Amino acid sequence: MNGEQAQVVLVAAVAAVVVGVVGLLLAWLVRRLSIRWQLGLAAVVPVAAVLAGVLAASQRMFISDDDVEVVTLVAGAATVVALAVALALSRAVTRWSLSLREEVRRVGSGSPYVGGARGPSEFRALSEELATAHARLEEARGRAARLEDSRRELVSWVSHDLRTPLAGMRAMTEALEDGMTPDPERYHRQIRVEVDRMVRMVDDLFELSRIHAGVLRLAPEAVVLGDVVSDAIAAADPVARARGVRLGGAVSGGLELVADPSGLSRVVSNLVMNAVRHTPPGGTVHVEGRGLAAGVRAAAGDGVGGDCVELVVTDGCGGIGAVDLARVFDVAWQAEPSRTPDDVTGRGAGLGLAIVKGIVEAHRGSVHAEDVTEQGVDQGGRPTGCRFRVVLPVDGPGPPDAVVPAPVPHS
Structure with missing residues (x-):
């Protein structure tokens, strides 16, 4: 790697770090909002980091203005697609989380409870644990009633x-x-x-x-x-x-x-x-x-x-x-x-x-x-x-x- 390439890597890394820090700050600010914001940031930050690196490199005259324009258009299109995928995924995750929340409400309610099988493996595992907890609560409730x-x-x-x-x-x-x-x-x-x-x-x-x-x-x-x-x-x-x-x-x-x-x-x-x-x-x-x-x-x-x-x-x-x-x-x-x-x-x-x-x-x-x-x-x-x-x-x-x-x- 020659000196010019090293400068390009350094400039791109600094730009990516700046974008990453801004992304983390925004994630902290929206931490109490819907998970859609978190997934949207996870999709936008990588594309924004690439675009920031390209713009920083163009300022150092490492690439031409025409190349910058092309990369910007590509990054914009990638951003739109990434946001669309993130929104679709966040919608599914939100739906799974709402279903899991309903299951949590039924735990210990006294009504029959069967763990769901929707969403990623982590959600399914959590649902199974909730079913186990529900069974233990019902058993404890029965023991308490028998004791009383x-x-x-x-x-x-x-x-x-x-x-x-x-x-x-x-x-x-x-x-x-x-x-x-x-x-x-x-x-x-x-x-x-x-x-x-x-x-x-x-x-x-x-x-x-x-x-x-x-x-x-x-x-x-x-x-x-x-x-x-x-x-x-x-x-x-x-x-x-x-x-x-x-x-x-x-x-x-x-x-x-x-x-x-x-x-x-x-x-x-x-x-x-x-x-x-x-x-x-x-x-x-x-x-x-x-x-x-x-x-x-x-x-x-x-x-x-x-x-x-x-x-x-x-x-x-x-x-x-x-x-x-x-x-x-x-x-x-x-x-x-x-x-x-x-x-x-x-x-x-x-x-x-x-x-x-x-x-x-x-x-x-x-x-x-x-x-x-x-x-x-x-x-x-x-x-x-x-x-x-x-x-x-x-x-x-x-x-x-x-x-x-x-x-x-x-x-």
Whole structure:
């Protein structure tokens, strides 16, 4: 490159830079206007830069006036065509952006939403992300609604379950104060029973609040499942005998898993006591524990990875039904419409199974309920009992003292 050519390049570069700076300044000034202005500047600035370079070169006598005229006409025609293309493209982009804006308005509106497939790949990708966000918002809205319904239902039911024993204790204490009862000892025992029942209810509420708040802490260690089941059966045996229910179980020998001992004990005891409470006199409650290899577990479809242990509690309650099975682990759900406490079983506020689900999910496990029909059906064609199936990973929930996230309530 000789000296004259270098001067031409330098002059053209300076002219292009000046035009580019002016173009950037104009783009900044119209940044809040329609995208049409941005696209129009993107089309005009390159042509204007070429024309400015030619004019600057002509001033330095590098090209003749006739050549300048020809280049100017060519640049003018190119400018017109570039503007036409930019306007057409900006019209399409504006239309795509308006369509995308309408899609954004529909996100979280509660109406069905399907992402569009118009415009460039970036617009389509954004539309798909909006569809995903819409689905997440709807899921969050459903969770919030279920939480609110669950909260209201819990407050209503617990208020009822607290009001009833409190009213009874008040009547009994007034009778004791007035000396109107022929058997004061019986009233004292009944007051003690009601107080114990309310203490258990408060303990359940505290445990459930920790689960739902995501602050339940586990201290995993090696646990022998047979010992936990034996303790739960021994604790429930007096109640079972009082109700005339046969209670037994069998656990594979040497079956161990890593779990929080108190949490696992509460799961087993809640399931066993729940089965005893709902089994009529003469019925049977059976507890079974066994190991599951990964392949067998995968076939069951419980969603728990690796080797697991399975705990099954089968009762003779007569079945729950498909509608109620979907709610059996809901907070404060009870099978009976009446919420009158049972003096023999000391039934609480229907929080036991909700606590079971929270603790099991905290251990990365799963729990399911189903009606039992293998033993035959009665004349009405109803199942004879229920089966609660808990599957827990052998390797435990994670590191000790792990903070467990709150489980999502199910409708």
